[in-house]
Amino acid sequence: MDYMLDIHSQAVTHTKNKILKDIDDYLGSKEELSSYEQYLMERRHYVDQIWINVWLTKITNDISKKEKKQFLKQREYEVDGVDRKVINRLFRTEMRSHHPFDVLSWLNDTFFRQKNVWEKRYHAARELFLQEKAENNLEHEKTSMKLAITREIKRLIKKDAFLFYLYIRHYISLQLKNDLTNHKYKTADTFKLEEKLIPEGYLSDRDYIKVNDFLYELTGSIQKTNYWEYETYHDKYDKAVGEILSERVSEILLDQLPETVKKEYSNVYHRELTPVILYELSRQRMYALQEEFLEKIAEEYFSDLINLAALPFDEATHQERYHEDLMEQEHRKEQELLAIKQEEKAEERMLEDIFGREYNLSLGRDIDYVLHIGETNTGKTYRALERMKQLPSGIYLAPLRLLALEVYDKLNAEGVLCGLKTGEEEKDVDDATHISCTVEMFHERDHYDIVIIDEAQMVADKDRGFSWYKAITKANAKEVHIIGSKNSKEMVLQLLGDSTVDIREYKRDVPLEVDQNIFRIKHATKGDALVCFSRKRVLETASALENSGHSVSMIYGSMPPETRKKQMKRFVKGETSVIVSTDAIGMGLNLPIRRIVFLENEKFDGTRRRRLTSQEVKQIAGRAGRKGIYNIGRVAFSNDIKIMTRLLEQEDKLVQTFTVAPTNAIFERFQSYSRDFGYFLEIWEKFECPFGTKKASLSEERELYRFIQDTEIEARFSLIDLYGFLHLPFSKKESELTRQWRLTMEAIVSSTELPEPRIKSKNLEELELSYKAVGLHLLFLYRLGKRTEALYWERLRLELSDDVHEQLKTDVKKIIKKCKHCGRNLPADFRFHICDACHWSLKGRNMQYEY
Known part of the structure; x- marks a missing residue:
C-alpha cells in the first residue's frame, strides 16, 4: 500500500495547518504577547490529540473497504462476511500507531528555538484579529439597522395596509376595464405551445361572476416559469401587484419612515436609503402582502371592480365605496348560499324520485324457491338441472359463457331441446323448450316453469353482482332454484324476503387432504390441475411440463370458450395428463381432477396484488376429487402450506352486501330531468344506496363514455340504449377493442356499414385478440338484430378458436420463462420475474443510494 505514504504526508500537512490556525486564534485574542511555553501549557491537550484525529479520519476515509480487508x-484477521463498521474499527486500531508524527518536536523546531518567529506570528495574528473584530462589529450594526427598518416597515404596513389595498384595488379595476377590449383565446387544457391559440371573440364582463373567474383566461402571451407556457391574467396581475408594491408603495413607506432611521442607515451603509433598497429589505413581507392582496381581489365581484374604474382615486371616497361593495358581497353570498341549499333540496327530491325504492328487497311472491347451498363439487348444479329436465320449460343462468355452452350441449345431448343465448352468440334450436344463457341475458318479463341461477354468491361482485340480484329477486317462474356457496345463504334468504324457501344443503362425499410437502413442477403427476393467476404463467408452466414429457391442457380467462372446451375434453378423455389453469377452473367446471396445486398464493384483483381469500381457496380446491373417480381430493401448495391450509379450513365470511346497478326504470325517470349521461354518472356518485348494498363502480362505462361525451353519438341515443352499448361485455383494457367499439358506434350513428374487426393470426396473442374482436362485432350484430350476418362471424370465430387450440398444442413448448431484466432462462416454478443475480444487483444499487 505505497500510496499510504501520500496519505500520511497529506495528514502531516493538514495537522500542521490546524495547529498554526489554533496558534493564530490563541495569539490574536491576547492584548499582550503570551510566550510559546504559556501556549503549550494551555493547549497541550489539543496539540497531543490533533495528529491522531486527523490521521485516523483521513486514512479511514481514503482507503476502500477492499483494501482495508486486504x-x-x-x-491474520478473518474479515470475510464481517460488517463494514467492524472492519473500520479494526483498521483504525491497527493504524493508530502507524508512523506517528511528532507534533511537539515540530513545534519546538519552529518556535521554541526561534523566538523572533513567535513574536512576528503574534503581531500578524493580532492585526488580523482586530480587523475581523471591526468587520464583525460593522456587520452587527448593519444587522441591527436592517431589523430596525424591518420593524418600522411592518408597523407602517399594518397601519396603512387598508389604504394600500384600496390603491391596488383601484389600479386593478382600471386594468380589468382595459383588458376587456382584448381577444378571448381558446386552446386545449394542456396549454401546449405547439397548439396555436385561437381567438374566439372578445372578453365580456357578462362571463364572470368573481374576479377569480377571469384571472385564468389566457392573455395570448408566452411566459417562462419552470418551462415555457401560455400566460394567464392571474400571472399578469400577480406581476402588476408586485410592481406597485415595489415602486409606489415603497415610495410611500420611505416618505413615512422617521428621519432618524434614514440618517442612521446612511451613517452605517454610507449611502442613501432608496425605495428599491427599502423593498429589498422588506421583500418577504411584500411577497406576503402581494399574495394576500391578489387573493382578496380574486374573491371580489367582477362587476364591482369594473364599476370602480370610473371613479378617480380618493381615499375617503374609495373607502366608502369598498364598504358598500362589501355589504353587497355579503348579501350576494347569502343569496348564493340560499340558492345552493335550494339546489341541494331539489337534487335530493330528484334522487328520491329517480332511485326511490328501486332497490328495496322483495316482500314475497307466489314462487317455490329451492336454495341449493354447499361446497364446490357437491352436485348442487347437477340436482337442479335434473329437476329442470322434468319440467316443460326452463332457463339456466350461468356465470360464464363456457358454462352456458356446457349446459346447452348437455341438455341437447340428453334429448332436452335447449337454445343458447349469451351476449356474443345465439343458437336457436327448433321447438326448444329450454334455454341456457349467461346471467346478464336474464329478462324479468319472460316466464318459465323453472329458473336456475348458478353461483349466487356472485351477487357480491362489485361489477356484475346486480345481474344476480335481478335474477334472484325478479325471476318469473313456478320454481326458482338458486345455487350458491355456504356463505351466501343468509344474503339470498334476505333477498327473498317472506317467500317460502326449500333449503337443501350439500356436503362433499369426497374429502380433501392437503399435501404436507412443498410442491415443485417436477412433482406433477397424472390428474393434477396446476393453478396460477395469469395467462403468462399458465403458458410458461405448460411449456415446462410439455418439455419434461407431460401432455398438458390449459385454461385461462382470455382463451376462447370453444378452445377451453376442447382443452377440457382432451383432459377428460385422457389425451392430456395434467391441466394448467387460472382460477377460472373454480367456477363450475367439472373435471376428473385428482389434485389441485396452487402454484401461487396471491393474485392481482385489478387494483392490487393480494393473498387469496378463504372463499377463493375453497372454490378452487373444491374441484379436486371428482366423485365416482377418486375417493380423496388432494390439495398442494408451492409455499406457505400452514397459512393456505388455515384459509382452506376456516369458516367463510358471510356475504353481507350485494351490488346494485342502474336499471331501465331508473334511466326512464332520469330522462325527465336530463339526457346527459355525464350528469347521470355524477348523481350516481351522490346516490346513497340502501343499507346492505353497494353501488356498481361503472368504471368501465366511464372510460368508454370519455370517447363519446358531447358527441353526436351521445345525442342520437336514448340513455337506456347508450348505457346498453357502454355496458357491452368485452375487454375494455384492450385499446384495439375500445377503438373498434368507438368506430362501430360512429358507423351506427352515420347509418354506414359496421367496420369489420381486424383479423390477425401471426401468433397466439393476435389470434386471441382477433377472437375477442369478432366477439365484440357479434355483440353489436345481435344488439342490432342482424342475426343472419352474425352467422358468418360465428363460423369465423369458431375457426379462430380452432386455430388457438392448434397453436396451443404446437407452440406451447417454445414458451420459456425468462428474467425480465437480463433475459436469462428461469425455472418454470421460480416464484419471481427476475433472476437472483439481477435481484441482488438491483438491490445493491438501491442500497448505494441510501448512504
Whole structure:
C-alpha cells in the first residue's frame, strides 16, 4: 500500500495547518504577547490529540473497504462476511500507531528555538484579529439597522395596509376595464405551445361572476416559469401587484419612515436609503402582502371592480365605496348560499324520485324457491338441472359463457331441446323448450316453469353482482332454484324476503387432504390441475411440463370458450395428463381432477396484488376429487402450506352486501330531468344506496363514455340504449377493442356499414385478440338484430378458436420463462420475474443510494 505514504504526508500537512490556525486564534485574542511555553501549557491537550484525529479520519476515509480487508488479512484477521463498521474499527486500531508524527518536536523546531518567529506570528495574528473584530462589529450594526427598518416597515404596513389595498384595488379595476377590449383565446387544457391559440371573440364582463373567474383566461402571451407556457391574467396581475408594491408603495413607506432611521442607515451603509433598497429589505413581507392582496381581489365581484374604474382615486371616497361593495358581497353570498341549499333540496327530491325504492328487497311472491347451498363439487348444479329436465320449460343462468355452452350441449345431448343465448352468440334450436344463457341475458318479463341461477354468491361482485340480484329477486317462474356457496345463504334468504324457501344443503362425499410437502413442477403427476393467476404463467408452466414429457391442457380467462372446451375434453378423455389453469377452473367446471396445486398464493384483483381469500381457496380446491373417480381430493401448495391450509379450513365470511346497478326504470325517470349521461354518472356518485348494498363502480362505462361525451353519438341515443352499448361485455383494457367499439358506434350513428374487426393470426396473442374482436362485432350484430350476418362471424370465430387450440398444442413448448431484466432462462416454478443475480444487483444499487 505505497500510496499510504501520500496519505500520511497529506495528514502531516493538514495537522500542521490546524495547529498554526489554533496558534493564530490563541495569539490574536491576547492584548499582550503570551510566550510559546504559556501556549503549550494551555493547549497541550489539543496539540497531543490533533495528529491522531486527523490521521485516523483521513486514512479511514481514503482507503476502500477492499483494501482495508486486504491489509487486515495480512495481519491474520478473518474479515470475510464481517460488517463494514467492524472492519473500520479494526483498521483504525491497527493504524493508530502507524508512523506517528511528532507534533511537539515540530513545534519546538519552529518556535521554541526561534523566538523572533513567535513574536512576528503574534503581531500578524493580532492585526488580523482586530480587523475581523471591526468587520464583525460593522456587520452587527448593519444587522441591527436592517431589523430596525424591518420593524418600522411592518408597523407602517399594518397601519396603512387598508389604504394600500384600496390603491391596488383601484389600479386593478382600471386594468380589468382595459383588458376587456382584448381577444378571448381558446386552446386545449394542456396549454401546449405547439397548439396555436385561437381567438374566439372578445372578453365580456357578462362571463364572470368573481374576479377569480377571469384571472385564468389566457392573455395570448408566452411566459417562462419552470418551462415555457401560455400566460394567464392571474400571472399578469400577480406581476402588476408586485410592481406597485415595489415602486409606489415603497415610495410611500420611505416618505413615512422617521428621519432618524434614514440618517442612521446612511451613517452605517454610507449611502442613501432608496425605495428599491427599502423593498429589498422588506421583500418577504411584500411577497406576503402581494399574495394576500391578489387573493382578496380574486374573491371580489367582477362587476364591482369594473364599476370602480370610473371613479378617480380618493381615499375617503374609495373607502366608502369598498364598504358598500362589501355589504353587497355579503348579501350576494347569502343569496348564493340560499340558492345552493335550494339546489341541494331539489337534487335530493330528484334522487328520491329517480332511485326511490328501486332497490328495496322483495316482500314475497307466489314462487317455490329451492336454495341449493354447499361446497364446490357437491352436485348442487347437477340436482337442479335434473329437476329442470322434468319440467316443460326452463332457463339456466350461468356465470360464464363456457358454462352456458356446457349446459346447452348437455341438455341437447340428453334429448332436452335447449337454445343458447349469451351476449356474443345465439343458437336457436327448433321447438326448444329450454334455454341456457349467461346471467346478464336474464329478462324479468319472460316466464318459465323453472329458473336456475348458478353461483349466487356472485351477487357480491362489485361489477356484475346486480345481474344476480335481478335474477334472484325478479325471476318469473313456478320454481326458482338458486345455487350458491355456504356463505351466501343468509344474503339470498334476505333477498327473498317472506317467500317460502326449500333449503337443501350439500356436503362433499369426497374429502380433501392437503399435501404436507412443498410442491415443485417436477412433482406433477397424472390428474393434477396446476393453478396460477395469469395467462403468462399458465403458458410458461405448460411449456415446462410439455418439455419434461407431460401432455398438458390449459385454461385461462382470455382463451376462447370453444378452445377451453376442447382443452377440457382432451383432459377428460385422457389425451392430456395434467391441466394448467387460472382460477377460472373454480367456477363450475367439472373435471376428473385428482389434485389441485396452487402454484401461487396471491393474485392481482385489478387494483392490487393480494393473498387469496378463504372463499377463493375453497372454490378452487373444491374441484379436486371428482366423485365416482377418486375417493380423496388432494390439495398442494408451492409455499406457505400452514397459512393456505388455515384459509382452506376456516369458516367463510358471510356475504353481507350485494351490488346494485342502474336499471331501465331508473334511466326512464332520469330522462325527465336530463339526457346527459355525464350528469347521470355524477348523481350516481351522490346516490346513497340502501343499507346492505353497494353501488356498481361503472368504471368501465366511464372510460368508454370519455370517447363519446358531447358527441353526436351521445345525442342520437336514448340513455337506456347508450348505457346498453357502454355496458357491452368485452375487454375494455384492450385499446384495439375500445377503438373498434368507438368506430362501430360512429358507423351506427352515420347509418354506414359496421367496420369489420381486424383479423390477425401471426401468433397466439393476435389470434386471441382477433377472437375477442369478432366477439365484440357479434355483440353489436345481435344488439342490432342482424342475426343472419352474425352467422358468418360465428363460423369465423369458431375457426379462430380452432386455430388457438392448434397453436396451443404446437407452440406451447417454445414458451420459456425468462428474467425480465437480463433475459436469462428461469425455472418454470421460480416464484419471481427476475433472476437472483439481477435481484441482488438491483438491490445493491438501491442500497448505494441510501448512504
